Amino acid sequence: MMAALSASGQVLLIEKTDSLGKKLCLTGNGRGNITNITPINTFPEYYHNGKFLKKALFTFTNEDLMAFFIKNGLKLKVEEKKVFPASDKAKDVVKLLEKLLKKKGVEILYKQKVKDILVRDGQVLGVRTKDGLYYAAKVIVATGGASFPQTGSSGDGFELLSKLGHNIISPRPALVPLKLLEKVAELSGITVMDVNLALFSSGKKIKARRGPLLFTHFGLSGPTVLNLSCYLPLNFSEAKIKIDFFPEYSVDELKEKIISNGNKTLKNALPGKLPEKLREWLLNYFGQNPKAVVYSLSPKVITKVSQALKGTFFNLTGTMPLETAYVTAGGVDVKEINPSTMESKLIKGVYLAGEIIDCHGETGGFNLQMAFSTGFLAGKS
Incomplete structure (x- = not known):
């Protein structure tokens, strides 16, 4: 959603399930722990492959994220450095993002699973779903990892990018007993x-x-x-x-x-x-x-x-099993992604954001901040 909001031009958002933000609604036990007030210069210390995330985190910081939500009417509160919507409802975060997508004129297709990313001569052409072809000069893959598959995050993106030649670091559980x-x-x-x-x-x-x-x-x-x-x-x-x-x-x-x-x-x-x-x-x-x-x-x-x-x-x-983990470790090898733009180094026009990348963070809002920051950078690039 953040990638769609930060992107310019005509934007099409393809959603596998019947609604947006299902996994976001689970964060903070449903309260929506969107980020953390820890100083942004120390954020990389709380991630696997944190060095790779520096450009994204510093381009769209925790302060930027909080300012974004406050500017658009969402009141926030802080508990032990963790930032939540004042309502304690993650659904309010999703509702605001949906409202902003509508205002921006983003077209959303629901219940559409992407089958293939179309590529010719190292350049992306678009995607194919079960119902048709959608052509684009730029495709952002933000399909999540493989934990909580009931939210639509079932590892589809790993398969799509593996087909394009990307190395997928073996998905495994993180934030898990x-x-x-x-x-x-x-x-x-x-x-x-x-x-x-x-x-x-x-x-x-x-x-x-x-x-x-x-x-x-x-x-x-x-x-x-x-x-x-x-x-x-x-x-x-x-x-x-x-x-x-x-x-x-x-x-x-x-x-x-x-x-x-x-x-x-x-x-x-x-x-x-x-x-x-x-x-x-x-x-x-x-x-x-x-x-x-x-x-x-x-x-x-x-x-x-x-x-x-x-x-x-x-x-x-x-x-404990991957399906029960809060986040997925593993994903697309960061060596194959440009950290300054989130663009694939293998396929021009393909960008990645969020948990599909081999990066994951500790509890406390770090994983959502990563998703928002990489999404913002991918959309802006």
Whole structure:
């Protein structure tokens, strides 16, 4: 929709489903988390392939996006840096965009799936749908990824562009809970409000995030875990997640906390932020007796426990399915797209925007900002 609004000349928008913005309506649990007030110069840090997105993000910034909506009558509000419509209804964002498309005179075809992008001698000619041919000097592909297929985002664009010779980085889930090799089912439902999580691949730290952690019957979830899932390596056999359960303490400070409770059992000597069930499970996992009295333990054992609580590795085995993921990782290889225009380097006149590109961001409005920014740049180019 943003690409159609920023494009000049006669514009035809071809929609696969019976309405626009179905996936947008799901964002922010239906509230419409359109962007984030984090300074735009730091935005690339929150994306896979963030460097590629710099031109798009800096051409149409979060400030530009908010100004665009406010100018056109949509009131906004900010909660913990996340920007929402004041009504808390994502549908109001879609309704405004539809109104602006109508005002601009954009023709919209509903229930039309594009079968092929027409190309001759490296130049786009138009598209073919089930009902006919539509000729154009410029085609913008903004079909989304492959998550939430019920919204129309079912990976069609990957197939279309693969036919044209584009390399498609294998689509996979992002912003998704993680599965662990370790058996943690008995911890299901336990939340720890402040931990530090670090993702490792082949022994190298890829990314770290601090925040809440939720244990599930299969592994880990919660916003901090979802954000780390954006940076997962393709090979899960090389992936581990390191959990610091007490980021507020150093190892020595944690040792002192335990030693100061010398008359208590080890599980009760630990700081109370961890639920008892989790404390007991962890100590067993570390090979220690949760019921051992602290004063009976050697300094070496207390140091070992403190170090383990400050950094224990868990083995990743996978994620929840792509269909349940908030966004799709993978997509058209960014090496084959001009970041200054979003035009394909293989086919003149074909442009790409949004989740179909091998870029995805963390929670908090970053993915919608990417969609709006790349759409704006593609339409403007």
